Amino acid sequence: MTFGARYATALAERGRLCAGIDPHASLLLDWGLNDDLAGLERFALTAVEGLAPYVPVVKPQSAFYERFGSRGVAVLERVIAESKAAGALVLLDIKRGDIGSTSQAYADAYLDPASPLGSDAVTVSPYLGFGSLMPFVETATKFDAGLFVLALTSNKEGPEVQHATVEDGRSVGQVMLDHLRRLNEAETPLGSFGAVVGATIETTGARSGGELARPSAPSEGVSERSEHGADGAGVAYDFGFNGPILAPGFGEQGGTPADLARIFGAANANVVASTSRGLLRKGPDVAALRDEALRLRDELG
């Protein structure tokens, strides 16, 4: 089954919350653990136990494991395996992107199910040019995996690049969304190539709106236009592509369910809202982690 189909099923069965499993040093200490390999392992596997059986998607951020070297990466391998065993899709947050031949090596490392780090999907950066991602696209297709392409990130620095406009007047962020529209065309129930769009973009930009509109840029299909721009002029985005959307920045960075509805409009149905620190602060009690995940799931609707 394709990633897009698995994602659609997972959201239908488990709701729209993505649980970030990010072992920040400060969280390890809050949980009464040492900031060392044993603390990392205890933290990460407790989070998996409390969250992976209940949420559709878990998102370990690779950086927090890599900082412990190869033994930290071995913990990440267990997080991936145990989350899959608990029925969650694993979206490994790596934000990789490079020249094509190197992208191929990354794709083999993270998307081949035979690889120790093989995941259901990964985050990738298109800012070496969308075409540089083709090895990821081809490898994902080969292994029924998925991609989440950075389009409009949740950080306040993103608009410098993502709100810039190309010759035909579209923003760079919209260009990425339009590439995704084409990749997912004709896929049912949903394509496997998703976008990363921050749940915070209305607060980093000046205004937003979720009205249904035809996009000014040439694109096909249902259109969900949202307007926001750091300069107050408003930049139009069309989120009506037939693919998954990851919305990081929910919770700790300030994004709320109301923000998601306003930013995405009808496309909100394909959005998983991602929270890491806000959710993990409920630990180390496994039941408290589970209860918070279920509460947020219900809040997201």
Ligand SMILES: O=c1ccn([C@@H]2O[C@H](COP(=O)(O)O)[C@@H](O)[C@H]2O)c(=O)[nH]1
């Ligand atoms: O635009 C983006 C893309 C990815 N992230 C990642 O999501 C989590 C957010 O963690 P919180 O603790 O919920 O703030 C983290 O892994 C980021 O690397 C993002 O924040 N924004």
